[in-house]
Amino acid sequence: MCSISIQIKCPHCHNSKVVKNGKKTTGRQNFLCKNCGKQFQAEYLYQGADPSMKAQLQSSLLHGSGIRDCYKIFGISPKTTLRFILEQGEKIKITPRQKKYKKVQIDELYSFVNQKGKKVWVFYVYAPETKEILAVTMGKRTKKQLRYLMTQLKCLDIEIEFYCTDAFKSFKEVLPYYQHIIGKSFTKDIEGINTLIRSKIARFHRRTTKFSKKLKYQWHLFKIFVFYFNELPSYI
Incomplete structure (x- = not known):
């Protein structure tokens, strides 16, 4: 006999x-892992609870797949995908790599929430010298939203010489x-990031038919993108 x-x-x-x-x-x-302290099963009855499935789900969301696409590919419910987006997004905090930046670039791009005619704008700050996104806001295309973005920068306690x-x-x-x-000659780098965002996140495609029903889902998914763009650029 063999075992x-x-x-x-x-x-x-x-x-x-x-x-x-x-x-x-x-x-x-x-099972319980003595190293990280997390519990898990060797095999799951429901695929949405499997940690390895969540990693694939995250990769799909950051490479152009929508909520319904994930449902059809992985066989998990839309609620599981939305809950995953909220849980991951709430954990994320943007931390700058440096205390001083010579030039940063600021731009905005739009997407839609709930319906085609309802635009939501993203203002964000990009540092080309370190290739990282420093701050981001989402809402209306107004001065108030831009001021909120500048407040975020001040809270980071960093020094910036010029804004392009x-x-x-x-x-x-x-x-x-x-x-x-x-x-425009001073914002070429951030324009390239706009193109990257539109290609990676389904809700930011210019001719998309995929909309978030609520702003919070779009906001948290964008935060997930920013985290992996900053921390693991090869992942994106």
């Missing part, structure tokens, strides 16, 4: 220091004139 042994590894940290930790109500064995933008009127009214550089 077959299977080594169980934690799907969260991939460590092999795993012990049995009781059974679920379904009768399936539950296009000729949008609100930029001239809100940004300090002695630090403000205007011209």
